[in-house]
Amino acid sequence: MKKTVIILSALALIAVSCRVQKNTAVRDKGVKINGIVWSTCNVGSPGIFVSNPKDYGNFYTWEEAQTVCPQGWRLPTSDEQKSLIEAGSKWKTAPVNGRIFGSGRNSIFLPAAGYRTLNDKHGLAGEQGRYWSSSPDPSDYAWVLCIDDSSVSNKCNSYKNFGESVRCVRQENEEATPALLPAVLQTQETVSTQTAEARSKEISVLDGTVILEISEGTDFPCIGMHFGDKNLNRGFGTYMEIKKRGEFYIMYQWKGKEYANMNEGIEDVLKEHFISFYEGQKQEERGEEVWSAFVNEGGLQSFIDFVNEIIDDGFLNSPFNETYG
Numbered sequence: 001m002k003k004t005v006i007i008l009s010a011l012a013l014i015a016v017s018c019r020v021q022k023n024t025a026v027r028d029k030g031v032k033i034n035g036i037v038w039s040t041c042n043v044g045s046p047g048i049f050v051s052n053p054k055d056y057g058n059f060y061t062w063e064e065a066q067t068v069c070p071q072g073w074r075l076p077t078s079d080e081q082k083s084l085i086e087a088g089s090k091w092k093t094a095p096v097n098g099r100i101f102g103s104g105r106n107s108i109f110l111p112a113a114g115y116r117t118l119n120d121k122h123g124l125a126g127e128q129g130r131y132w133s134s135s136p137d138p139s140d141y142a143w144v145l146c147i148d149d150s151s152v153s154n155k156c157n158s159y160k161n162f163g164e165s166v167r168c169v170r171q172e173n174e175e176a177t178p179a180l181l182p183a184v185l186q187t188q189e190t191v192s193t194q195t196a197e198a199r200s201k202e203i204s205v206l207d208g209t210v211i212l213e214i215s216e217g218t219d220f221p222c223i224g225m226h227f228g229d230k231n232l233n234r235g236f237g238t239y240m241e242i243k244k245r246g247e248f249y250i251m252y253q254w255k256g257k258e259y260a261n262m263n264e265g266i267e268d269v270l271k272e273h274f275i276s277f278y279e280g281q282k283q284e285e286r287g288e289e290v291w292s293a294f295v296n297e298g299g300l301q302s303f304i305d306f307v308n309e310i311i312d313d314g315f316l317n318s319p320f321n322e323t324y325g
Helices: 078-086 262-280 284-296 299-310 313-317
Strands: 003-010 025-027 031-033 036-038 089-092 098-103 106-111 129-136 141-147 152-159 169-171 180-182 192-194 199-205 210-216 223-229 234-243 248-251
Touching: 031 098, 031 106, 036 078, 078 098, 078 129, 078 141, 078 152, 106 129, 129 152, 199 284, 199 299, 210 284, 210 299, 223 299, 234 262, 234 313, 262 284, 262 299, 284 299
Parallel strands: 003 248
Antiparallel strands: 003 234, 025 180, 031 036, 036 169, 089 098, 098 106, 129 141, 141 152, 192 199, 199 210, 210 223, 223 234
């Protein structure tokens, strides 16, 4: 019996695949300073940059930080951080505290994001920024670039199990796959737009503190999703492919479940992804609150309506994207 298959995959895997309108997917090309190309934003979820230089991103232990830069990017060495310092810097207080390094177009902003302690406490936000290097010192410590309103140094050290920020680099002649940035959705209004190429919609709940932007893909048939929770200053990006293979729906990468109703399958996929995101942030209670609001405030139904509006025979009968599906 033929079946319908729905696929949900990490946005980090689709650098050129499920592009959408309204600039919801932006590529960080980096800025060259003293021969080193620096990303313009911190790392949020593993393999994904945040979308705005002022956003803190996530904190990682030193071991975790070795692998969280997007493809083609890596942690800077302590010497490379020193080279950044030598380009000059100045403290900036708006819209968030941090330091600008370099000058003119060849400059980047590092927010004073603070750090995460061993007992998961967030300290010194807005007062100090601490950025991992790849250079250890000694076995239980590693060098970090530390910034505040009066000083900057590449020779601060941090216990490797502390959580610090990550700003990635690549050499000028190194190849990089431009990493997608999940959109930070600032508007609190629910807006729907439509063009000849793609349609998109923003769904907000909990007084605009949680926003899900959904868009029709343009590189191949898919639904692009960018989620942001302003209370956590975190988000994620995913996409969904839906194919017509008969009367049934299989959540292809979600435990192989079968559904007689596509809408039930979409709901289950979204709920699983919400839960996974908030579990990763250690915010399970917040996740339950957000999902409940998403359902009760009509966000889920709005999402389902949008998907049903987008889907046509061409969408359902097209082959899966072999590279990312």
